[in-house]
Amino acid sequence: xxxxxxxxxxxxxxxxxxxxxxxxxxxxxxxxxxxxxxxxxxxxxxxxxxxxxxxxxxxxxxxxxxxxxxxxxxxxxxxxxxxxxxxxxxxxxxxxxxxxxxxxxxxxxxxxxxxxxxxxxxxxxxxxxxxxxxxxxxxxxxxxxxxxxxxxxxxxxxxxxxxxxxxxxxxxxxxxxxxxxxxxxxxxxxxxxxxxxxxxxxxxxxxxxxxxxxxxxxxxxxxxxxxxxxxxxxxxxxxxxxxxxxxxxxxxxxxxxxxxxxxxxxxxxxxxxxxxxxxxxxxxxxxxxxxxxxxxxxxxxxxxxxxxxxxxxxxxxxxxxxxxxxxxxxxxxxxxxxxxxxxxxxxxxxxxxxxxxxxxxxxxxxxxxxxxxxxxxxxxxx
Numbered sequence: 001x002x003x004x005x006x007x008x009x010x011x012x013x014x015x016x017x018x019x020x021x022x023x024x025x026x027x028x029x030x031x032x033x034x035x036x037x038x039x040x041x042x043x044x045x046x047x048x049x050x051x052x053x054x055x056x057x058x059x060x061x062x063x064x065x066x067x068x069x070x071x072x073x074x075x076x077x078x079x080x081x082x083x084x085x086x087x088x089x090x091x092x093x094x095x096x097x098x099x100x101x102x103x104x105x106x107x108x109x110x111x112x113x114x115x116x117x118x119x120x121x122x123x124x125x126x127x128x129x130x131x132x133x134x135x136x137x138x139x140x141x142x143x144x145x146x147x148x149x150x151x152x153x154x155x156x157x158x159x160x161x162x163x164x165x166x167x168x169x170x171x172x173x174x175x176x177x178x179x180x181x182x183x184x185x186x187x188x189x190x191x192x193x194x195x196x197x198x199x200x201x202x203x204x205x206x207x208x209x210x211x212x213x214x215x216x217x218x219x220x221x222x223x224x225x226x227x228x229x230x231x232x233x234x235x236x237x238x239x240x241x242x243x244x245x246x247x248x249x250x251x252x253x254x255x256x257x258x259x260x261x262x263x264x265x266x267x268x269x270x271x272x273x274x275x276x277x278x279x280x281x282x283x284x285x286x287x288x289x290x291x292x293x294x295x296x297x298x299x300x301x302x303x304x305x306x307x308x309x310x311x312x313x314x315x316x317x318x319x320x321x322x323x324x325x326x327x328x329x330x331x332x333x334x335x336x337x338x339x340x341x342x343x344x345x346x347x348x349x350x351x352x353x354x355x356x357x358x359x360x361x362x363x364x365x366x367x368x369x370x371x372x373x374x375x376x377x378x379x380x381x382x
Contacts, residue, residue, distance in 0.1 A: 002109045005102045006048070006088045008032045013066050017073050025291075026073030028080075032088045042114040044083040045294060048106060052092035052099040055125035055160030058232075058244050059277045065089065065121050067280050071287035080298050085115075096160060100129040107133035111269050118293065119272035120286065124151065125160035127228040128167050130270050131176070134225065140177035142267075143168070144224040146258055148185045148207065148233045148249060152193045161275065169200075178379065180220050182258065183207045183233050183250055201375040207233075211250065214257045215357070219372075221261040222304075222334070222355035224268050229255070229289065231275045231282060240281020252285055256292040263296020266304035301332045306353055312336075317364040324364045324373070327353065335361055339376050 009017075014033050020026035029047075030038045040046070049065040069086070090106070093099040103119065107130050110117045119126060127145070134141045145151070145165075153162040160167075168176050180203040186194070197204050203220065210217055221227065235249035236242050250258070262268055271293055273286055306312070306327070315326040325338040336353040337360060360370040 002106050003032070003037055003087075005090060005106060006032060007091055008034050008037075008088045009069075009086065010034075010066075013069065016066075016070060020074050021076075023076055024073060025075050025077050025084075028077055029073065029084045029086050031086050038085055038087075040085065040110075040113060040115060041083050044085060044115045045118060045297060046085040046087050046110055046115050047118045047120060047290070048087050048103075049089035049120050050099065050103060050122035050126050051089050052096065052126070053121070053123040053161075053275070054092065054096050055123035055164070056162075056275060059123065059275050060243070062121050062276065062278050065276075067283040068120060068276070068286050068290075071283050072290050075287060075291050078295050078298060080294065082298065084294065096125070099126070100132065103129035104132045104135075107270055108136065111137065116268070116297070117270050118290065119270070119274075120290070121276050122274055123161040124228060124230050124272075124274040125164040126274060127226070127272055128160075128164040130226050130228070130272055131168055133270065134175055135173055139175070139225075141175045141226060142178045142180070142224045143176065143226045143228065144180045144182060144220055144262075145228045145230065146182045146233050146250070146255070147228070147230040148183060148246075149188045149230075150181055150184060150193045150197060150204070152196060178202060178223070178376075180204065180224070182217050182220065183210055185248060201379045203372060203375065207248065207250070210258075211254060214254055214261075216359075217258060218261050218264075219335075219355035219357050219360075221258070221265045222267065224262070224265060225270070227262045227268055227271045229259070229271075229273045231273065231277070231286070234285065239285055241277045241279055243277060252288070255285070256288055259289045259292040260296040263293040264299055264301075265296075266300050266302055301329070301334075303329055303332060303334070306336070315361065317361070319364055319367055319369055322369070324369070326356070326361050326364070328361075337361075337364075337370065337373050339373065 017026040051062050053062045107117045151165045233249050236246045238252040311330045312327040317324045327336045335356050337356045339352050
């Protein structure tokens with residue numbers, strides 16, 4: 001059923017891909033072509049283009065993703081062994097809602113098969129369709145958006161790409177447990193929106209915070225199910241995208257680091273790169289973002305979900321009237337903090353572990369409760 005919604009790669013593009021070096025990715029990726037439909041296997045990655053950016057008022061029409069693909073397939077793989085597929089493109093439907101439906105169906109089918117859909121192109125409101133793919137998977141969803149804006153705008157006044165988060169919060173079924181923004185720029189967001197982030201106990205990290213120390217974002221990605229990258233969060237001098245011009249944002253190195261954190265996360269099961277403005281220069285950067293995500297995927301430590309905890313060191317830190325319980329992995333040396341179940345919890349049925357940093361542990365020893373732990377506790381009682 002899924003392949004009924006997908007346009008295979010064109011014959012001309014396939015010919016160009018076959019011309020790349022024998023050691024390049026173009027010879028390693030399994031393509032969906034007019035001649036052959038791939039047989040999908042579990043524990044894989046599948047690239048899918050979405051040629052619909054009607055949700056944005058600021059980016060040009062997206063005719064194809066051939067340049068992104070050619071740039072990616074000319075790169076050389078690392079020591080990778082997982083199957084990587086290119087399933088072709090989702091064409092724009094008669095309405096935006098038709099496109100959402102197709103992306104939702106495709107993502108849901110892939111996630112059930114333990115295949116990570118990597119969505120390329122399209123306006124960022126396609127993130128809403130990725131989120132809706134979890135409707136029948138019986139789980140709450142954590143979304144991380146790498147974006148200069150919160151996208152809470154009133155849907156009547158702005159394009160869908162600027163308001164998709166409002167739809168996630170309002171529309172039923174409401175599966176959104178946490179939203180975290182990485183890289184917001186204050187002057188692009190009203191104080192009302194910033195206050196709403198706090199009121200909903202969501203997380204947000206300013207561009208300057210993350211640029212100064214990208215490692216603070218790693219625990220956030222480790223707790224995510226869906227990651228959505230807005231290419232307009234990258235400054236124009238690094239993306240090559242001059243329309244619209246973005247004077248401040250992540251540089252090329254930083255956005256690739258965040259993509260690698262996404263790939264390393266054992267929990268992330270879908271990943272998207274949006275608001276591509278169809279320029280050759282930006283295609284080069286997108287191809288490298290894709291590369292770093294796949295590279296990270298091959299270094300997953302498979303520590304989630306944490307089972308017996310026998311390979312973890314347990315630390316108990318008394319803070320005020322709480323005993324904060326931390327776990328440190330003997331393998332990766334990463335940290336988690338326990339969120340205890342209480343009778344007032346509406347969303348947790350058992351104790352759960354929240355990824356955190358060593359710095360959070362140090363703060364706790366100094367009698368400061370980590371902010372993300374406090375917010376997670378409050379969200380569970382809403």
